[in-house]
Amino acid sequence: MDEKLLQGRQLLKKEIPKRAYEKTINLAFIETRKAMIITKHYIECQRCGYKGTKKNCSLTNNQYFCPQCIQLKRVDSTELLISLPVGENLERDVTFCFEGVLTTKQNKVSQDLLKAYARKKTHLIHAVTGAGKTEMLFELIKQVLSDGGRIGISAPRVDVCLELYPRLKKVFPDEDIDLLYGESKVGFTGACFIICTTHQLLRFYHFFDVLIIDEVDAFPFRNDKYLQFGMRQSLRKEGMLVYMTATSTPSLEEEVTTSKGRISLVSRRFHGFDLPVPKLKYIKGLAKHLRKGRLPRYLVLACQQTSQKILIFFPNIELMTTSFLLLQKKFPNKNINYVYASKKDREDIIKKMRKGEWDILLTTTILERGVTFSNISVFVICADHRVYNKASLIQIAGRVGRDRYHPSGQVIFFHEGKTKAIRQAVSEIKKRNKES
Numbered sequence: 001m002d003e004k005l006l007q008g009r010q011l012l013k014k015e016i017p018k019r020a021y022e023k024t025i026n027l028a029f030i031e032t033r034k035a036m037i038i039t040k041h042y043i044e045c046q047r048c049g050y051k052g053t054k055k056n057c058s059l060t061n062n063q064y065f066c067p068q069c070i071q072l073k074r075v076d077s078t079e080l081l082i083s084l085p086v087g088e089n090l091e092r093d094v095t096f097c098f099e100g101v102l103t104t105k106q107n108k109v110s111q112d113l114l115k116a117y118a119r120k121k122t123h124l125i126h127a128v129t130g131a132g133k134t135e136m137l138f139e140l141i142k143q144v145l146s147d148g149g150r151i152g153i154s155a156p157r158v159d160v161c162l163e164l165y166p167r168l169k170k171v172f173p174d175e176d177i178d179l180l181y182g183e184s185k186v187g188f189t190g191a192c193f194i195i196c197t198t199h200q201l202l203r204f205y206h207f208f209d210v211l212i213i214d215e216v217d218a219f220p221f222r223n224d225k226y227l228q229f230g231m232r233q234s235l236r237k238e239g240m241l242v243y244m245t246a247t248s249t250p251s252l253e254e255e256v257t258t259s260k261g262r263i264s265l266v267s268r269r270f271h272g273f274d275l276p277v278p279k280l281k282y283i284k285g286l287a288k289h290l291r292k293g294r295l296p297r298y299l300v301l302a303c304q305q306t307s308q309k310i311l312i313f314f315p316n317i318e319l320m321t322t323s324f325l326l327l328q329k330k331f332p333n334k335n336i337n338y339v340y341a342s343k344k345d346r347e348d349i350i351k352k353m354r355k356g357e358w359d360i361l362l363t364t365t366i367l368e369r370g371v372t373f374s375n376i377s378v379f380v381i382c383a384d385h386r387v388y389n390k391a392s393l394i395q396i397a398g399r400v401g402r403d404r405y406h407p408s409g410q411v412i413f414f415h416e417g418k419t420k421a422i423r424q425a426v427s428e429i430k431k432r433n434k435e436s
Contacts, residue, residue: 003027004190006084008150008207010047012075013082024084031205035079036064047075048202049229068226069202071182083205086236089148095174096142098135106136109264113140113242117210122241122261126248128432129398132270133244134164137212138171140242145175145192149209152194152234154201156221158182159350160214160370161195168195198227204234211235212242215369217249217391246398247391267435273407274433276400278380278393278426280413287382287416290319295326299379299414303331303360308377308409309353310360311367313396315385320362323381327360338362368395375406383413383422393425 006016006024012035013021024030037044043064044051050068057064065076075081102110109125116123117140127133137153144151153168155161158181165179178188180196188194188203198213198221211234213221221227235241241261243252248263256263269275283289283296290296303310314320317340324338335358339349353361353373365387378400383393393413400409413422 003084005188006030006082007190008083008086008204009188010081010083010203010205012073012079014079015073016082021082025082027084029085031083031085032080033083034077035075035081036066036077038064038077043077045069045075046081047072047230048226049233050226072199072202081205086150086207089209091146091148094142094145095172096138097173098138098171100135102135103132103270105266105268106132106270109136109266110139112262112264113137114143116242116262117143117240120238120240122243122256122259124243124248124252124256124261124263125245125266126253126263127244127246127266128269128275129246129395130269130271130275130402131246131266133214133266134167135270137242140210141168141172141193144210145172147209148192150192150194150207150236151210151212152196152201152204152208153212153214154194154196154198154231155214155370156198156218156227157215157366157370158197159366161197162347162350163371164214165195168193198231201227201234202230204230206233206236208235208239210240210242212244214244216243217245217247217252218369247394267432269401269407271404271407273401275429276397276409276411277429277433278397278411278413278422280383280415280418280422280426282416282418283414284416286414287319290323290326290381293322293326295323295330296414299381300330302377302379302410302412303327306377306410308375308406309356309358309373311353311373311376311378311399312360312362313368313378313380314362314364315382315387317364319381320364324362327362331360334359336360336362339366340364341366365392365396367399368392371399372402373399374403375409376400377410378412379410380413382415384415384417384419388419388421390421390424390428393421394428397425397429 043057045066048069050066063077175193176191177193178191180200328336337358339346397411400411401407
């Protein structure tokens, strides 16, 4: 580790190799801050912004710790956060290898982002699933890097980051791009281009000239004031924020307009085809049948009749694993697997789905956003379950038809009663299809 690896970071001494610590700690421009501020009754974490009572954060010997960001290595009241300020931005050449052609709407958003960058104003891209949001970012990324700046794309879900990395590496082949998430084998290398989960932003301090939050309304970033604290602390003083989502919220839009930022609305997919409108299939006692080892006849027929690969969503792991065994027995000649957040071979399973190696992949809501599989149909089991809201159902339906060569497919919501979320999701999809 050299000086570059501490620039724009905030690390604990125990996170820095000994030789690097000894080399940098006496530099005149190094910044050290107490990791925790202690008042009469409270402690406040300087890394994530958490504020709690001394009683709830107490260790021995009148010391305290932060329970909120403990997964990033425990920080306590005896420690310092160590940083080096980022260096001066110097213009440079950037290799740009995008051979595609943006649609008129995509190009308009791309140019709007460049204007927002010049003004350093927050910008929200509210674009339907499959609109090509990533492609709209290319010119902005190129400009920031050409200016010698530092840019980050962060998302609440690791699978979104894993999908973005190879796509962006292909367009910017000569750039060092750091991919940071909890299980990543390679850490921060000092790159100016970062792709990371939103938790990883807590390790940055006044680093980014531009920070893009993809799937901004997704769990766990949504309504998490500590992750949002980390997001803002990771920006430089004049840094710019870009939010992206297919399912915006009134509060998000109010935040953007209040800060004098702007909103780009894209209601049409890049290939011009409509969003898939879900079919609704009522099955009485659906979950009960599955738990008793019975596959609903309509589900079997739907699996048999489609020529596409199938992605099936479940509200919980227990119902998914039960159904997995039933589907394996019913379709012994098909390649079937399942995935959930903590499954050890999760990354490999998803890579194989992208390659079309699974005929049927069962999943929890971890794959509701930001992942692209070619030529698939999507089924949602127990779409009336409380785990699904309007936004998640729209996002799930949006997994279908994202490929210009396969712009359509089936979306079926299997349910035991139409919920408000189901009705709202279908209504919103139809509304977007009517807009130009």
